[in-house]
Structures are given as structure tokens and as C-alpha cells.
Amino acid sequence: ALGGAIAAASAISVKNFIQQERAIERLTHLTKQITGATNEQIIALKKQAEALQKVGVVGDDVTMIGQSQLATFALTTEQIQKLTPSLLDMAVATNGVNFSQEQMITTANALGRAIDGGYGALTRYGISLTDAQKEMYQTANRMERINMLAEILEGNFGGLNEAMANTTEGALKQFRNSIGDLSEKLGEAIVLMGTPMLNRLNQLVTGVNNASSEINKLALASTTVSYTFLEMGQGIAVAFQSFISLITRMINTITFGLIPSLKEATEWNEEVLYQTILGFSDLRDEYWETIK
Numbered sequence: 591a592l593g594g595a596i597a598a599a600s601a602i603s604v605k606n607f608i609q610q611e612r613a614i615e616r617l618t619h620l621t622k623q624i625t626g627a628t629n630e631q632i633i634a635l636k637k638q639a640e641a642l643q644k645v646g647v648v649g650d651d652v653t654m655i656g657q658s659q660l661a662t663f664a665l666t667t668e669q670i671q672k673l674t675p676s677l678l679d680m681a682v683a684t685n686g687v688n689f690s691q692e693q694m695i696t697t698a699n700a701l702g703r704a705i706d707g708g709y710g711a712l713t714r715y716g717i718s719l720t721d722a723q724k725e726m727y728q729t730a731n732r733m734e735r736i737n738m739l740a741e742i743l744e745g746n747f748g749g750l751n752e753a754m755a756n757t758t759e760g761a762l763k764q765f766r767n768s769i770g771d772l773s774e775k776l777g778e779a780i781v782l783m784g785t786p787m788l789n790r791l792n793q794l795v796t797g798v799n800n801a802s803s804e805i806n807k808l809a810l811a812s813t814t815v816s817y818t819f820l821e822m823g824q825g826i827a828v829a830f831q832s833f834i835s836l837i838t839r840m841i842n843t844i845t846f847g848l849i850p851s852l853k854e855a856t857e858w859n860e861e862v863l864y865q866t867i868l869g870f871s872d873l874r875d876e877y878w879e880t881i882k
Contacts, residue, residue, distance in 0.1 A: 602777075603776040616658040617655075627661075646752050656677050659702070669736050673740055675751070679748060679749065680747050681693070681694055682754055
């Protein structure tokens, strides 16, 4: 049972890491390729995404996907930063607190089309403009449209991303985002373990295909497999250590973070709260004794 749980947690962790890695690489590549962004400017976008995750319900990986999609409309990093909070508010208004990277791309595309086209792309999302705003928007240049767009979205959805964090659904989403960040660290360790192994296996296949005789093929395969499993064993040790650290931090988070929030939400009395914390602490101690 423990082995199955570790395997399931590992698979989820790798998936979370891949999503985060994809978001970072996409943001880095597109902003550099299209607008010539510097490393410092890209780091500023990443930090903005991380900061917004702490106060809202949108994960930083989803935010970075939205930022990178805005970059495809040739927006500068400063313009992207200006629109990002409004983009998240609009995405939450459209999709709720749980939505995918692909849904964020769709929302970012609507903003990009509104900048390059007209306000018609916004009305399909329930965004209302006054007659005066419509007239000004039609005659505005690109920079003016970006500024107007930020104001229009603020007037329609302003602060929704942060406001939803104060709901039960939003608080649970924030908790999942925090656990997801921890999970990504484990996924990274597993990937770092697996990459050398995959490289060795690839060398094995290539080498066997190129070997001139059956004896050479056998010798090459045996040597490569031996090195592969040696590296895999070392990697498993690193990954397991990271997994233990992850589990401990998760239980600490639940024990010292979630329970006070539940107390405030449900007005538990002090005795029930005390017994609950003791229960989580005992679980943590028992689990640690089992695996250490």
C-alpha cells in the first residue's frame, strides 16, 4: 500500500513539475523571441506570478502561461505586467477558480484580439463598455488601448481573483496550489533521477543498433544497463529523501495551517481543536517512525 501511494504521489509530482517547467520555458522563449526580453524582465514576470498566487486562486504556472500568451501579441514585459492582474480576474470570472493552462490561453487571446482588433472580443465575455469608452477605444492607438483595457477590466472584474480566495472554494484552491508547489519539488527530483537513466537507455539502443557483431552488442548492452541501474539507484535515494521531506512539510502545513483556518470557519471549541492537532501530530510521528 505504501509503495502504491509513493508511486501515485510520484506520478502526480512529475506531472506538476512538467506543467511548471512548460510554463517557465514557454514564458522565457516567447518573451525573448518576440519582444527581446532580458532575463531580469522575465524574472520580474515570474515573481509577479508567484506573488499573485499567494493572494489569489490562480496558480503561478497558469499565470505564466497567460503572460506568455500575451507576449504572442508583441506586448512588452511592462505591458504584460500591467495587464496580468486583470487577465487573472477575467479568467476567474469566466472559468471559476479551477481552470487549465489551455483555458488561460483562450482568455489571454481574447485580450490580445481586443488590443489589435476591437472591443467586440470583450463583449462576448460579458464585459460592458459605455458609449464614451467605445468611441474612445475605436480611435485609440495601441498603447492607449492597453491602458484603457486595464481600466475597463478593473471596472468589470477588478479584484475578483483575490476576493475568491476568501471563499471556502478559493481557500481550498489556495491550499492545493501550496501543496502543488511542494509536489513540484519532488517531481523535479524524480525527473533529475530519470533523465540520466533515459539518456543511458537511449545510448544503449543506439549503440546496439550500430554494433558490428552480436558479441559487441551483448557487451555494450550489459555495460550500459549496469551503469543505468547504478545511476537509477543513486537517483532513487535522492528522490526518496525529497519525498520524505515533502510528506513531513505537507503534514506540518496541515497541522499548523489548515486547522486554525477550520477553527475560525466553523467556530470549533478549544478542546476539539486541541484534540485534532494532537491527532495530526500523532499521525505525523507514527508515519515518520515507519519510514525513517
